[in-house]
Amino acid sequence: MNKTITALATPPGIGGIAVIRLSGPEAILIADKCFFGRNALGDAATHTIHYGSIIFRGKIIDNVTASVFKNPHSYTGEDVVEISCHGGMVVAGEIIDTLIECGAVPADPGEFTRRAFLNGRMDLTQVEAVADIIHSLSVPGCLTAARQLTGEFTARMKILGEKLVKIASLLELELDFSEEDLEFTDRNEISNQIADTISFCTELADSYKAAEILRSGFFVAIAGYPNSGKSTLFNTLLNRQRAIVSEIPGTTRDYLEEIIYINGIAIKLTDTAGLRESDNIVEIEGIKLVESVLKLSNLILIINDITISPEQSNKLYKKIALNYPDSKIYLLQNKIDKVDENNIGRLSSGIEHELKISAKKQIGINNLRNMLENEALQNIERTRDILINQRHAILLKQAVSELQSALYAISSNMQNELIAIDIRKAGKTLGEITGDTWNDDVLNNIFSRFCIGK
Ligand SMILES: Nc1nc2c(ncn2[C@@H]2O[C@H](COP(=O)(O)OP(=O)(O)OP(=O)(O)O)[C@@H](O)[C@H]2O)c(=O)[nH]1
Ligand SMILES: [Mg+2]
Incomplete structure (x- = not known):
């Protein structure tokens, strides 16, 4: 008991x-x-x-x-x-x-919710939605998780799973009656249905990144050469003096992270060490850390000191664009307060995504905030009402590869039972998302995110 x-x-x-x-x-x-x-x-x-x-x-x-x-x-x-x-x-x-x-x-942590799952009061996606609501950083993230709590995601997964079982059964039925005069199910029709399921699952799996933005915030890194004004911009966006600012190049060594909210959307801002060739060991370590930050960023702001040259950071921009193709990059021309107003219009890096600002004198900052909000929103829009997590994404991709092998089996005129095996496998994989089938490791992993009392 x-x-x-x-x-x-x-x-x-x-x-x-x-x-x-x-x-x-x-x-x-x-x-x-x-x-x-x-x-x-x-x-x-x-x-x-x-x-x-x-x-x-x-x-x-x-x-x-x-x-x-x-x-x-x-x-x-x-x-x-x-x-x-x-x-x-x-x-x-x-x-x-x-x-x-x-x-x-x-x-134990999460034990109340674990019992709710084991007693059939919730399925796994609802359990995960509870964790997402508790840890939610943003209003849209919390609301999406709340929708998931209604079981809508599970219902959609069930419909997909049932569709696959039906296709597999049809194929197996043909096998039983293959000696008789049974009308064969149209292979094209089956292939189309499988292809539809593949694209649905792929799209869902791809929305994982967007869901992570809702969960943990939109990751924005501030990078650039030393002294370009990264820490000044960080402080301006935060509205407080969080980072040390000085006219000495190489001031920031460790990176600094803070969350700001723009219209309910959490944006995780990171100020990083200035990038340059250095023989200072501490600075070199700081520069290495920048790479780990850039890798995780959804958006990278490269700050350029326009007073040196509007094109000074172009090489850096191109290098970063090449190394981090999944991140959107903006070039921010900083310190425009020091430039003659009549000249500002003419100064440009020629790079498409460019904004002119003064981090110190707070010029162009509203524009920048709007840009950050729009970029975050564009990324979030892809969540399709469901907060896909890593576990879901892995299972969805697994189901996709099982269905692809079913498609291959059909196109190579393999026996029905072989096609049906792949389709049934995919159905079972989708069932793992909702918790039709589960094991202790999966549960322990999920509940490790819970607090005691939940
Ligand atoms: N006039 C003017 N000065 C600025 C502006 N932004 C930054 N500065 C100055 O530029 C110098 C460097 O600023 P930081 O914010 O420390 O630059 P950083 O890019 O963080 O530098 P490191 O951490 O050394 O890489 C400081 O003296 C700032 O006051 C600006 O918009 N206008
Ligand atoms: Mg700095």
Whole structure:
């Protein structure tokens, strides 16, 4: 039998109230050992709230409310009692200790949600949506995860899986009746349906990058030669003096990361060390780190000091464009406050994506913010209402390769049973996304992202 688990469900610390969760076959029995209200919780109807005191060994710990949810209509599918007590560092801890003395055990991270999955209250994509909501950094990310919680993604995967099973069954049926006069399913029709499924799955798998932007933010790196004004721009976009700025080239050594929000979209900004040939060991290390930052960036801003020359960074721009073909790159002509206004229009690098700014005097910064927002939005648009994660993307790609091998089998006139095997494999792979089939490793991996009490 499952043990009855307990944990704090709200963040620890000072707050109005704290909520303690208790779930398992003995949840109500254990709560009744220390909760004293007008009636015992054992007599309470499901989905009701009761006022009372937590009293243990003659000592009153707090006045609380207890909510009762009886199985199977609870978050975990088990009997659940949620105790709301006064917030703070002490009371909730005392109540949890009491519940443990009365027979509960401390919950592991994500154990409530894990039980919800094992009891069929949620499928795996919904479990993952819960984690995404908790960790969400941006409004659109949170809303997309919330939509996933309704089970829409699972429903779509189920329809796809059923379609594949139907095709496989048709092929196998032909095999059984091949001696008789059965009308053969049109191979072209089957190939078309498989090809449709392949393009749907590929598109979904490709939206993984966009989903990651919603999860963790749009990654923007600020790079360029020393002294071009990278740290000044970083501070300007952050609205505070976060990075050290100086007229000495090579000021920034480590990279600095901060998140800014533009209309609810999280943008992770990274200021990096100036790129140049150097024999200073610390600086060389800093320059190596820049490469690791650029690799992860969705967008790279190359800052050029226009007072030196508008074309000074062109070589750097081209090199970065070549090395990081997946990232969009903008050239920012900085320090335009130092240029004669009549000349600004004529000065250009000739590079298509170019903006003129003064990081120090805050000229052109609104333009830059709008550009960042538009670029982030363009990338996010590809999420198609579903937050694909790495696990989904790997399975989708696996299904695609299984379906491609089915297509190959059809085009080479292989036997039906061989074609059907590949199609069934793909169906099973899609089933793993929703958790029709799963193993402990998969679950442990998913729940490692959860906190205790969820
Ligand atoms: N006039 C003017 N000066 C600027 C502007 N942006 C930066 N500066 C100056 O340029 C110098 C270098 O600025 P930083 O922001 O430290 O440059 P950086 O690119 O971070 O330099 P490193 O970290 O050394 O690579 C400082 O003296 C800044 O005040 C600008 O828009 N206009
Ligand atoms: Mg700097």
